[in-house]
Amino acid sequence: MSNLEYAIGVILVLVALATVLVTPFLLVHSRSLYDHGAGCWWCHPRLLPRKRR
Numbered sequence: 001m002s003n004l005e006y007a008i009g010v011i012l013v014l015v016a017l018a019t020v021l022v023t024p025f026l027l028v029h030s031r032s033l034y035d036h037g038a039g040c041w042w043c044h045p046r047l048l049p050r051k052r053r
Helices: 003-031
Strands: none
Touching: none
8 A cells, every 4th residue: 555545544534533523513503492693603604704894
């Protein structure tokens, strides 16, 4: 196995592990009765900052 294949495999395992660990928190957050509002970065992610007028 080459170093490139090993690195790709390690990255894929880390992404899968992170997905498995984060999924329960995402489900609990999305099913909570509390209204998070527009300030919740999880529910309302902003990729670009807002422009000030």
